[in-house]
Amino acid sequence: MAPTKKPFWADQAFVTLATNDNYAKGAMVLGQSLRNHSTTRKLVALIGPHVAEDALHSVFDEVVMVDVMDSCDAANLALMKRPDLGVTITKLHCWTLLQYSKCVFMDADTLVLSNIDELFEREELSAAPDPGWPDCFNSGVFVFRPSKETHEELLKFCTEKGSFDGGDQGVLNSYFNTWATADISKHLPFIYNLSSIAIYSYLPAFKQYGHDAKVVHFLGKVKPWNYSYDAQRGEVKGHSASPDPCQMHPNYLLQWWQLYAASVLPLLQKAYGDGERHEDAREQPRFPPPPSLRLSSAERKQRWEAGQIDYLGDDSFTNIEQKLNSFLK
Template sequence: MTKAYITLLTDESYLAGALTLAAALRHHGTIHKLVILLTHEALSSDSIDLVHEAYDEIVPIDESLIQAPLEGVLSKLGRAELSVTYSKFLLWNQTQYDQLIYLDSDTLPLTNLDELFVEYSGASANQIVASPDSGWPDIFNSGVLVLKPSTTVFEDLLASATTTESFDGADQGLLNEFFNVASAGKNWIRLPFLYNVTPNLGQHYQYLPAFTRFFKDIKLLHFFGKVKPWHLRDIVSSDTANFHHLWWALFNKHFSDPKVRARLLQRAPGEGYKLRFEKYTNTWDEPVPGPQELAALPQLEEQEDEIPSVFPWEQREHVAPTRVFNSFKSSGPAETQRVHSKADSDLRKNIESLSLVKIGSKKPSSLLKNYHFSEEGSFNPDQAFEEVSKIPLQFLSKQNKKNSK
């Protein structure tokens, strides 16, 4: 039996996801072919070259692209980009394969998934294998599917698209309607949630204790929603709570070339670029008026009234200082003398009156007691230095005399 993994790429915005998905499948050692349904006209030649390097087979779908009614997608989901998801119906037209595992390009396998080919090999073309959707577990999420291609089922899906309204405006709503008709022999086989975990912890309800308990058993992460890991600039700025760092770890490992990274991480303009805003300017950005313009402006009358206080410290009572330091008084054109306060004057007199005088005791009890400060005479720095320098010699002489005794 011919088996393959298959995904869908219809524009540049999901290129980084599609290439990282292929890298993840090969990283985990799959033995099966990697196939991609590709819209060539929506991608540049450089992007197509990257896709050729990553996938074993490319199936062009430019002329057979199937889109959902845009009005339905906008009214139900508010996301026009999902109108192209009806192209998933082309999966059942790939009859060159006996069995396919379809993965959205925003999914990240965390382990080898080849076991699914064996476990669900007995499912018929009228059955679809998929995990329950975390938002409403009674329906399945169409991001991960195990299926058997069939021309009959493909034609029935096309016919159903013209007669049945998708309850969400996209492929997931219509596929759930199609494969939940037991009377027609079509049914959904539940795949464990571990194979399609949608960890939007910050936006939707999540059973956190169970998430923590079974995290090590998760087989695949599905980054559904508008914000994808590659929309963020790097692993540092990525949302760890949504496990974007796991996607970035694999992306950084397999895409280290700066030119390739720059191409993959470039973002297409969002819907906001269509909006038109009135341009505003700042007052400080306006041209400075010249002398003529200033003269033409009406002159403001001088205000004689005191400007009212605004800040709290402006409202405090101002008290005149009672003591002034460092004031100066000139006694002549060539001389300036400082006028000190009484405390400063007294301190200066006390310092100048100090002098170092030797005590005439022949046997001082202590070398340091040979000297004391006196208010008589004046202070001589040279004499003081000479006397103090003798202290160590006198101390050594005293010690020698003790030792000789």
């Protein structure tokens, strides 16, 4: 007797966001990990206007370009030492996906370890506790229902009250402010959003429960794609900003790179060729921006002065710091 095929839910989707090409790599790894674990839901990627999208179509059912929004909250972002998080407000566009009845949002720096379609049995807003402040939920993984009204209310909330941390997590926790106390069924188990930060802050719990993890979240400034990978040796090579891969838990970091090398890298090479490689041929090629989106210095300056700043791309703190160091030398 043939095994029963799981039904495909065309009106439900996993959704992620990429505001630059590095996060697009992460999104492709996330999407491929969902497919490898036989999800029965559609995959949707929201992307900023400067993201090369050709390869994304190989993994996602739908690629939607959205405007990049920014909280412009330098003070609170400075408290977290993460000026790049302001554009995460763009995540609020996920409520505009009205063609879907229910969705699960997942940050592009997450990796799925097993099938998680059961998350669609939860209601809005279901999420796991944040390891830094457990009475807040972490907005890296959450269940929601697209709604024009909710989207408009969230934008109005941002305008009137802002975000207590300068990013989407502060906005969403303030808007869905009964999450901590109202309905325990909306508290996702931590295994659906296991952060590397929590692994080392409570190692005994990780040893006890870590084998049940379903989603790993690579929280922090340094991401998996900031490292490099020696495919011949099957080893992850350290990053200059964080030379010890163990800060990210080596097993999960290796799984990310193995999936990238086996499934995502061939798609990138097919879409963009090998012309934009790093000096080390064993490392990953960059997403080359489409020719129409390559900005001249004058155009970048004009965008900066107009407040159109690519915090996660060319205008990231890291790139600015490198430019200043070069100038000072």
